[in-house]
Amino acid sequence: MRILPRVAASVAVCALLVTAGSAADVIKIGVQAPITGKYANEGQSIDNGVRLVIDQLNAKGGLLGKQLEVVSCDDEGKAQKAAICARKLVNEGVLAVIGSYTSGATEAAQTTYFRNKTLQTSDGTSGSLTKQKYWTFFRNSFRNSDQAAFTATYLVKEKGYKNIVVISDYSGYSVDLADSAAKSIKSEGGNVIYQGKIKSGTQNFTAVLTKIKSMNPDAIYFAGYYTDGGLIRAQQQQLGIKADFIGGDANDNPDFVKLAGKSAEGTILVNFPTAEFLPYDAAKIFIKDYTAKYGKAPSSVWALMNVDGLNAILHAAKETKSLDTKTISNYLHTLRDFPGITGPVSFREDGERINTKFNIYEIQANGKYKIINK
């Protein structure tokens, strides 16, 4: 048994080394985003955005006298990978996690962050994200139900569509948005003649669309992501379905127009103001810096929302002079009108962002957006 003390000693030395390593004077910020896979350009924009903010802050001397470091984890937009990322980032000892892009991946990681007292801010819009009222979670975008109510008013009251088809995929975000939209359309007095689901990524949606064709709808509302939305729009026109196409917020991506090709013209999208339409100076400066560093603009407004979440957390840490997540969280819950890139940032007690407005866009023949709401 003489070996035991030696083992104990080496374990102790190892432990010492490990603590010495993590106690170094850096604050770690985690990014959990789909850096590869279908939603890669959104995930990369989020990662790039966070890195830009942190680099700029480090150049100015860091936060509370410490330098910051970004740790990224690629969740591929999948729940299983998200759970692994959550573990990894918690083990890295990050102060806060930015992301993820999809509600599904965000939800899968949420509880791990809550249990380990790690702050999280995400652009996920699914209603279920704030249901638990975790004090660690802050939504930097808006709830699906708000968007659904806005969309329903537009479809039923303004456009006067009689027969509306609602399509979603099977992700948490999409089902939530489609259900809220169907409910709102009915309460506005509209008629949802069919609510269907497509399997995201299968590329061939003609089967469902052919079924829809026989129902002669006035409008098709798609509550899923751009990678499917662009194809649905193109295949809808190929099949000669004359209905108008209205896409939910996740269709707002340059790839939608590329996928839909000529069919993109006349498509209507409902979203928070896109980057180019943000009236704030902070937005213009950020987009300029981002474009200078990465050679292209952020792919959509989602990266900017996440950056707002990050900035709010950094601001809170600076104001409270604390790296204690509970203290930061308490401060954030009372934060009002912090000047963000996407507008004033204020959080409710349950981590919900207050005051968001929406725009309605019509895609022009040249692929550009035109605002058509009043």
Add this chain to the structure above:
Amino acid sequence: MDIFLQQIVNGLTIGSLYALVALGYTMVYGVMKLINFAHGDLVALSAFAGLTIYTSIFADGGTSIVAVITVFMFTAAVIAVVGVLLERLAYRPLRTAPRLSAVVSALGAGLVIQNAIMLIWGPNMKIFPSHLFPSDIYHFGGIVITFTQLMILIFSSVLMIALYLFINKTKMGTAIRAVAIDQDAAKLMGINVNKIIMIIFIIGSGLGAVAGLFIGIYYRGITFDMGWMYGLNAFVAAIIGGIGNIPGAMFGGLILGLFNALISGYISSAWAETFTFMLLIVVLIFRPTGILGEKVAEKV
């Protein structure tokens, strides 16, 4: 009735793409008794290679019959070379090894190709230009067929008929069938087995390349990991038809496409895959060698 016929057209289009990919699986299995799991990734590779070839030769974005034919020829040639290299590097060293080693090697090769695509073209979705084929739409009664769909149906039938004739009516085809039955006996008869296997990989990869390009042109969006989905479906098609059997792969692909379209259209798209695998199980229970498996004794 129109709706039903439309679903049939949709199903046949995707089915003929599955059939083209399934031929690659079934030919390699017939000759080498190896399931080439890297085949789906070759299909994905061809879509990416085709896009690059198109944009580099026709940088002005012009399109013509010449342009399209050039892209198809070039891509098929490139992918055929990759297929031959794949056989040389990943399968030939393991030809006498236990069958499991070769399958593991195939899975590994698939991952190598998939990751190579990601490293070369990046993890983002790439998008095919929409004007490669004219966007004409034809109406037959209440049914709608696009020009691209028509091309897919015509081209894949022509290729499949040509392949069938090649295997059954030519001297080379006879040699391929001989190798499929018994490699050693074929060798004794003076057939160069290595050459035959190379030809199998050239044809299989070439057909896969055509399918990959059609997928890109028809659906427009291509991702580095899409090979898995098409590979799996085509593999199922090959087994349903009777793996190792060429008409079986064509038949299996079409059946699978139709089945998918009808399930998605009349039940739910979420159930399409569930029913696909149920169909596979039912076929395997009642006809373990596939629907056309027993009829033809020799497997090619």
